[in-house]
Amino acid sequence: MGNEIRLSDLAARVGARLSGEGDAVVTGVAPIEEAGPGQVTFLANPKYLHFARTSAASAIIAKDRVEGARAAFLLSDNPYFAFACVVELFHPPVRRPAGISPLASIHPGASVGKDVTIAPFVVIEEGAVVGDRTVLYPGVVVGEDAVVGEDCLLYPHVVLYHGVRIGSRVILHAGCVVGSDGFGFAPSREGYRKIPQVGTVEIGDDVEIGANSAVDRAALGVTRIGRGTKLDNLVQVGHNVVIGADTVIAGLTGIAGSCRIGSRVMIGGQAGLAGHLEVEDGIILGAKCGVANTLHASEARVWSGTPAIPHPAWLRMSMLLPKLPELFRRVKRLEDAKIPKGEE
Amino acid sequence: MGNEIRLSDLAARVGARLSGEGDAVVTGVAPIEEAGPGQVTFLANPKYLHFARTSAASAIIAKDRVEGARAAFLLSDNPYFAFACVVELFHPPVRRPAGISPLASIHPGASVGKDVTIAPFVVIEEGAVVGDRTVLYPGVVVGEDAVVGEDCLLYPHVVLYHGVRIGSRVILHAGCVVGSDGFGFAPSREGYRKIPQVGTVEIGDDVEIGANSAVDRAALGVTRIGRGTKLDNLVQVGHNVVIGADTVIAGLTGIAGSCRIGSRVMIGGQAGLAGHLEVEDGIILGAKCGVANTLHASEARVWSGTPAIPHPAWLRMSMLLPKLPELFRRVKRLEDAKIPKGEE
Amino acid sequence: MGNEIRLSDLAARVGARLSGEGDAVVTGVAPIEEAGPGQVTFLANPKYLHFARTSAASAIIAKDRVEGARAAFLLSDNPYFAFACVVELFHPPVRRPAGISPLASIHPGASVGKDVTIAPFVVIEEGAVVGDRTVLYPGVVVGEDAVVGEDCLLYPHVVLYHGVRIGSRVILHAGCVVGSDGFGFAPSREGYRKIPQVGTVEIGDDVEIGANSAVDRAALGVTRIGRGTKLDNLVQVGHNVVIGADTVIAGLTGIAGSCRIGSRVMIGGQAGLAGHLEVEDGIILGAKCGVANTLHASEARVWSGTPAIPHPAWLRMSMLLPKLPELFRRVKRLEDAKIPKGEE
Secondary structure, three states: OOEEEEHHHHHHOOOEEEOOOOOOOEEEOOOOOOOOEEEEEEEEOOOHHHHHHHHOOEEEOOOOOOOOOOOOOEEOOOOHHHHHHHHHOOOOOOOOOOEEEEOOOOOOEEEEEEOOOOOOEEEEOOOOOOOOOOOOOOOOOEEEOOOEEOOOOOOOOOOOOOOOOOOOOOEOOOOOOOEOOOOOOEEEEEEEOOOOOEEEEEEOOOOOOOOOOOOEOOOOOOEEEEOEEEEEEOEEEOOOOOOOOOEEEEEEEEEOOEEEOOOOOOOOOOOOOOOEEEEOOEEEEEEOOOEOOOOOOOOEEEOOOOOOEEEHHHHHHHHHHHHHHHHHHHEEEHHHHOOOOOOO | OOOEEEEHHHHHHHHEEOOOOOOOEEEEEEEOOOOOEEEEEEEOOOHHHHHHHHHHEEEEEEOOOOOOOEEEEEEEEOOHHHHHHHHHHHOOOOOOOEEEEOOOEEEEOOOOOOOOOOOOEEEEEEOOOOOOOEOOOOOEEEEEEEEEEEEEEEEOOOOOOOOEEEOOOOOOOOEEEEEOOOOOOEEEEEEEOOOHHHHHHHEEEEEEOOOOEEEEEOOOOOOOOOOOEEEEOOOOOOOOOOEEOEEEEEOEEEEOOEEOOOOOOOOOOOOOOOOOOOEOOOEHHHHOOEOOOOEEOOOEEEEOOOOOHHHHHHHHHHHHHHHHHHHHHHHHHHHHHHHOOOOO | OOEEEEHHHHHHOOOEEEOOOOOOOOOOOOOOOOOOOEEEEOOOOHHHHHHHOOOOOEEEEEEOOOOOOEEEEEEOOOOHHHHHHHHHOOOOOOOOOEEOOOOOEEEEOOOOOOOEEEEOOOOEEOOOOOOOOOEEEOOOOEEEOOOEEEOOOEOOOOOEEEEEEEEEOOEEEOOOOOOOOOOOOEEEEEEEEEEEOOOOOEEOOEEEEEOEEEEOOOOOOOEOOOOEEEEOOOOOEEEOOEHHHHHHHOOOOOOOOOOOOOOOOOEOOOOOOOOOEEEOOEEEOOOOOEOOOEEEEOOOOEEOOOEEEEEEHHHHHHHHHHHHHHHHHHHHHHHHHHOOOOOO
C-alpha cells in the first residue's frame, strides 16, 4: 500500500501502548502465522500463542506481552479494536467513484442524492429515495417508495422490496433481500390462503447484513433491525421480528415471526428461534441452539442446546451424554445384583 | 387506504359473525398491540389475550369473544382465514402495470403472453414461455425452454434454469433459484466426476417459494413441488425430491435428494431430511428435527429431534436431559450404598 | 437425443463388463423406477433392489448382477462413475454459443479471453480477467481485478467481489457469492467497529459451488477452496477458512472463520463448524453435526452429533435417549426398593 508508519506513531494513532522499539517502521499488516519483518500482526486467539513467540513480525497487537516474543508489542485493553484501526490505516476504504451509469434504470419519480454511485443494471423504482454518497453496485433493485440513507453500500443484486427503509452507513452484501413477504398462510378447505403482507421493514443506521440473507416485511406493522446490529450470511429474519441495537447474529440462523431480540445480544451460527418469543438484552445464544421460549437474562446469560437451557447445565449434560450406554449398564448391574430372585 | 366499511358489511363479506355494534365504521387493520379506534385487529395467539382485553380497536377477529374486551368481535371458526380476507379488503393487491421494458432482453424465439409485465434487465431465453398477466421483476432470468404459467409473480433476480416448468399463480421471491444442478458426483481415483443433471423441475399451481431458496433439477426425471405448497426463505430442495400438495416448509430447511414428502405435511424451520426417505401425508415435523428414515403417519403424526422420534417421546426425553447429572449422582449413590465392599 | 448405442459398445466406452445380450441397442437413460425397453438405468441404492428385479430396462449398471432380473447388466467396480459416463454419452453437455452480448457492461480495462460467452447484463469491472471459453450467464458480476480461469460456468447472478481468483473448469451456480466481507467486528463502547476485510478468496480448479452459497473473503490473507472440492447450495464459508482438495460439503452447512478442512472430507447437510478448528483429511461428518474442536482422523473417521463425537458412540447414545424416561423410573425403583426407610 506504500504506507510507512513508525511504531510509536502507530501506537499513538490507535490508542495503544508501545512496548518495544518505537523507531521501527512498519508498512503493512498480516496474519500471525505469516507476518514478517516490517509487518504488524494481531494475537486474537490463545491457540496462536506459539506463533506470537516465534513471529518475525515487527509488532504484535495484544492485551499483554507474550513471554519470549521478539516482536514489539502494541498493548491495548481492546486489542481487537486496535487491530481494526491498524488495518484501516494500512487499507483505507476505497470508494467507487461517484457517478450514475447510463445503463441503470432510474424512474423519473425517484429521488437520488448527491455524489451517489449507481452501477450498471441498477433499478430504482418510482418514489424511491437514495441518500447522498450511497453506492449501489450492479444489479441492485430499490423498490417503489423504498428509502436508503446516506453513505450506504449495497453490493450486487441486493433487493429492497417496495417501501422498506434503510438507515445511513448501512452495508448490505450481495444477494441480501429486504422486505420479502412474511410466511403467513391461513389453512382452509381449499388449501392455504395467503395473508397479504402489508407491513414493511426498517433497518437502523450502521447495520451490516451478510450475503444472501433475507429479512421479511411485517404482515402488519414493521420488522425492525436496530442501530449497529450485524447479521452474517444466509440469516433469515421472519415477519414482525424486532431486533435491538448492537446485536450480532451469525450465519444460517433463523428467527421466526414476531420474535423480539434485545440489544447487545450475541447469537451463534445456525441458531433457531421459534416465533413470538423474547430474548432479553445481553443474552448469548450458543451455535445451533433452538430457542422455544422467552429467555430471561436474570435466569442465565448464556444459553445452549435444543431446547435451549443455561449453558453450564447444557455443558454438564453434553459431557455425560456419551456415557449413557455405560449408565444403562450400571443400572442393569444394580438391578441384577440387588433385586433378589423371585421378587419381580 | 381510504376504505370505509361498516362492521356489519365487513362481517358479511368475510363470512364472520358480528358480536357488537354493526354500524361502527372501520378504515383499516393493525396489529393487536397497536390497533386503535376505527381499526380491525386479530387475536392470533393466546399470548396476546391481554392486548385484546384492553384494546381500543373497533373490532377484533377471533374464534370466541374475549371476556372484558370493549371491542366488537368478528367471530369465525377460522379466524386466521377471516383475517386474511379482511387484510385483503383493506389492501387489495396492487399489480404492476402491464408492459414490457425496452431494457429487457427477450429472445425472438421466446413466447410471451398477454398483459405481462416485464421489468428492466429481465432475460427471457430462446424457447421460453411466459403466461398471460405474469409479472417478471427486474433481473429475472427465464432460461431456455422454461415455462412460466399465468398470473405468476417472479420477484427480482429469480432464476429459472433451462427447461423448468412453473404453474399458474406461483409466487417466487427475490433470489429464488429453480433448476440448479443436483449435488451428484461419482468418486474416482482422479477426484469426483460430475453426474450430469439432465432432469428438470415442475412446480404446481399456487405454489409460493421464499427468498433465496433453491430447488435443484433432477438427475434424471423430475423434481416436483405439488399444487399449493409453500416454502419459506432459504430452503434447499435436492434433486428428484417430490413434494405433495398444500405442504408448508419453514425457513432454512434442507431436503436431500430423492425424498418423497406427502401432502399437507408441515415442516418446521431448520429441519433436515436425509435422502431417499418418505414423509407421509399430514405429518408434522418439529423445527430443527433431523429425519433419517421414512416416517409413517400411523406411527405418529408429530415428530421431533435428531434422529426424529414421535414428539411426545421427544418431549419427555428433552425434559429429563438436564437432569442427567443428577441421575448419574443418584446411580453413584446407589452403587456406593448398595455394593458391599470387596464385592467388586 | 437420437443416440443409438449397442450395449457391447456402451460397456466398452464406459469401462464396464457386459453380462447379457451385447447386440441390444439402447437409446437413453432413465431412473430405475421408470426405465423401459431401450433404456439403461442404474442401481444406486439397495432400497431399489426390487425395482431392478422387475425392471423392463434393457440394461442396469450395477456392481453385481441382481438375481432374477431380466435386464442385461453393465458391471463395474465403480458403478456410479460408469453411470456418470453413460449419462454424459446420452446427454453431452450443450454449451452456449460463444459471443459477447451488446447488453453486457465490460470495462475497457478488463481482459476477456477467446471464445467466451457473455450474456446480457453481465458486468465485468476494471482489471478483471475472464479466461478462454468461460461462460457468464445473465447478471453475473465479475468485480475489479477478479480473475476467472478457463472453461468455467458462472450461472445467473453469480457475484465475484473484487480481487477474488477462480480456477479453471469451475462451476458456480446461480446466486453464489464469492468474496463478501468476513464477519468481523470489534466491540467498543460506541458499538461494533468493522474490521476491514482486506484479504481475498482463491478457488481451485474443478470446484463446483451450489446456488446461493457464500464464501467470505479473508480478513487478511486468503480464504481457500482446494481443487475438485464440491459445495452444495446455501453453504456458508467464513473468512480465512481453508478447505483441501476433493472435499464435498452438503447444503446449508456453515463453516466459521479460520477453520482448516482437509482433503477428501465429507460433510453432511446442515453441519456446523465453530471457528479456528481443524478437520483432518478423510474425515466424514454426519448431517447436522456441530463441531466445536479439532477432529483427528486417528481418533475416529466418522463423527456425529453436537458436540460431535465418534459416530458409533453417537449411535449408541441416540438409541438410548428415548429410553431415558424408563431409566429414570428404573433408578427410582431401585432407590425405593433399596434405601431402607429412615436412612435418608
